[in-house]
Structure formats: C-alpha cells, structure tokens
Amino acid sequence: MNVGIVGATGFGGLELVRLLQQHPGVKKLTLYSSSKKGESIETIYPHLNGIKEGKLEDIDPYKIPEQVDFLFSSAPTGVSASLLPPILERGMKVIDLAGDFRLKKSEDYQQWYKKEPPDPKWVDLAVYGLSEWNTDLIKNAQMIANPGCYPTAALLGLLPLIKKSLIEVSTIIIDAKSGISGAGAVPSVSAHFPFANDNLQIYKVNQHQHIPEIEQMVHHYSETNKPITFSTHLVPMTRGIMNTMYAEVKEGVSSKEIEETYIEYAEQHDFIRLSPSQGFPSTRQVYGSNFCDIGWSFDHRTQRITAVSVIDNLMKGAAGQAVHNFNLMNGFPETAGLPASPVFP
Numbered sequence: 001m002n003v004g005i006v007g008a009t010g011f012g013g014l015e016l017v018r019l020l021q022q023h024p025g026v027k028k029l030t031l032y033s034s035s036k037k038g039e040s041i042e043t044i045y046p047h048l049n050g051i052k053e054g055k056l057e058d059i060d061p062y063k064i065p066e067q068v069d070f071l072f073s074s075a076p077t078g079v080s081a082s083l084l085p086p087i088l089e090r091g092m093k094v095i096d097l098a099g100d101f102r103l104k105k106s107e108d109y110q111q112w113y114k115k116e117p118p119d120p121k122w123v124d125l126a127v128y129g130l131s132e133w134n135t136d137l138i139k140n141a142q143m144i145a146n147p148g149c150y151p152t153a154a155l156l157g158l159l160p161l162i163k164k165s166l167i168e169v170s171t172i173i174i175d176a177k178s179g180i181s182g183a184g185a186v187p188s189v190s191a192h193f194p195f196a197n198d199n200l201q202i203y204k205v206n207q208h209q210h211i212p213e214i215e216q217m218v219h220h221y222s223e224t225n226k227p228i229t230f231s232t233h234l235v236p237m238t239r240g241i242m243n244t245m246y247a248e249v250k251e252g253v254s255s256k257e258i259e260e261t262y263i264e265y266a267e268q269h270d271f272i273r274l275s276p277s278q279g280f281p282s283t284r285q286v287y288g289s290n291f292c293d294i295g296w297s298f299d300h301r302t303q304r305i306t307a308v309s310v311i312d313n314l315m316k317g318a319a320g321q322a323v324h325n326f327n328l329m330n331g332f333p334e335t336a337g338l339p340a341s342p343v344f345p
C-alpha cells in the first residue's frame, strides 16, 4: 500500500515515518510539506539519514488521491477542516491526528478551540479513534479522528470503571502532566529551555481543549453528563504523559471488583498493561512504545480511587495509536509496525 503523511516534518509526523517505514503492509511512503517542498527530510532531520523516502512533496488535496492509497494528516488543528474534504470526497481513507473532527458538537469546537468548526458532514463521518474502545467502528471507518494525547491516557484509565458504573463520574479529577514534545516542534516561550528546564508549569487551567473531548466519551459511557475537572502541567522531559486521576468509588463497590475489572481489561487488549499488585507506572516504562500502563489504589478512608495512566504522547498519544487504527482499518494484525517493547533506560 502507498501511504502519504501530511505534516511529516512535525513531531507526530516524524514518529509516523519511523513506524510506517518498517510496516509490513506499507510499500511506499510519500511525505508532504506545506513549507519545505522539494527538500529531503534527511537534510532537515539527520537522524533519518539513509532513509530514502524521496523529496518532500507539495500538498495538493486534489492530487493526493492519485498519489497514495491512504493518508495520515498530522498538521496543526484547523488545517484539516479545509484540507481533507476534497480527499474524503474521493472516498479515500484518512487518519487525522489533529483536533478538527474529534468533537461531535460544533459549538464545543467553537468554544474550546476558538476556531470555525468543520462541515458537520465530515464530523459525522469521523470515528473517534480510541483504538480499544471504538474497535468495530474503526474497522469500518473511512475517516478517523485520532484522539488527543491527554484524553487517550485519561480515557484508557477511567472508562473501564465508568462503563461498569464503579465510580461517581461527577467526582472525577484528572491531574495531567506532559513532556514538552506534546507542544509540537515549533518552540514557544513556555517550552523554551530556560523556562521549561528545572521548572514545573501548570497551564490552560479550566480552559484546556481536551476537556470536552474527555467529557464526550465519559458521558457516552455513563448515566450522567456532569463536567469533570482536568488540569495540565508541563514537565521538563521530552516524551511522556502521566495522568493521576481521582474519583469517589460508588457505595458498596469493593477493591476486588476494581481489581477484576482492570485485570479483565488488560487481558483483552495488547497495548494495555496493569502494574502488578497496586503498584504505579512511570513514564519511562512506556517510552517509544504504544503501551498504556495503568496502576491504581483504593483508599478506604476517603472512599476514593487513585488511578494512574502513563503513555508516550507521540506514540499511544498520537502516531502509535494512529498506526494501530491503520491496522484495524486495513485488516492488518493489530500490532503490525508497532514496537514490541519500549526503549529503556
């Protein structure tokens, strides 16, 4: 299969190149760039020296369906709303890593992203690509809205408990931390070394664009549509997300029920791993991999659970999950092209 990547020069796109370059179902990669047409990706990124993927191609949405069989788009949110429709009109399968098509209600998109929402026709077509939870829909989708990095970690840790009605949804608090690559390749003030290094910064308090994305799925699986609290911190590390999540456990629910729920969940999914005996995971143990590792503890004094989920934001939080979805959409083994073990140390 010939596969195209828009935004190949960005962090998410580079990770797609790394994975798809050695994917057994991919014959050829075409890399697109809006600003570096004609350049070689190896000259921009020396770590790709020797990877012969040709020159970066100009992005023409009317030509792309003639050049490739499948497209990944990893451009900044706001680009896909206008870039992808001509490609989708031609019936091509697409995975979009940006936020444009994730929120089903256009008023939510307008409120949280402060941008004009895309045509609802395409939003309706898009399947939210949380691989473990929308598996059957993903298999039959033409277009995937790949989830945001923080929502991936939050939902993978919380949904098993919510689906079984083990926790009070209205009491959920998600305390999230991310490495700086989550902010993309273009430097900002907060990501600039003298600010980011040896520092811990909280940002977008009560305003983060991932709040409605998390709520959309939480509400789908729960009987309430109460809002949740979600806050984000920038940690001076390159990759990794840790979400520490608190919620009241429903009356009568035992520690054993929670344990059985998580064990069953991890057994069903290749990329979900559970920390043994109520231990807690760290970001390093999923580095460079598509795993989401989960740990939890039930405090009988407060009746609250503390659940911790960790992912690599560029892998399970972006390109790894996108490749998992690509596998589901094309009938490849779910793990094709994805590393069997993380990079450590």
Ligand SMILES: NC(=O)C1=CN([C@@H]2O[C@H](COP(=O)(O)OP(=O)(O)OC[C@H]3O[C@@H](n4cnc5c(N)ncnc54)[C@H](OP(=O)(O)O)[C@@H]3O)[C@@H](O)[C@H]2O)C=CC1
Pocket (backbone or CB within 6 Å): 006, 007, 008, 009, 010, 011, 012, 013, 032, 033, 034, 035, 036, 059, 074, 075, 076, 077, 079, 097, 098, 099, 147, 148, 149, 181, 182, 183, 184, 185, 186, 313, 314, 317, 318
């Ligand atoms: N970083 C992360 O951890 C995650 C990111 N995402 C999402 O994935 C997408 C990519 O993120 P990330 O790789 O970090 O961002 P980057 O800023 O690193 O990369 C974005 C790329 O998009 C390309 N681009 C910029 N403007 C346009 C345009 N007008 N048309 C087409 N391409 C354009 C740029 O390449 P060029 O100039 O060569 O075209 C750039 O390299 C974003 O939507 C982000 O929200 C999702 C989950 C996690």
Ligand SMILES: CC(=O)N[C@@H](CCC(=O)OP(=O)(O)O)C(=O)O
Pocket (backbone or CB within 6 Å): 077, 097, 098, 099, 147, 148, 149, 150, 178, 179, 180, 181, 182, 183, 184, 209, 210, 232, 234
């Ligand atoms: C560290 C950092 O800045 N992270 C980004 C997450 C980027 C992302 O995945 O957001 P979308 O795909 O939803 O645009 C943020 O908090 O906005």
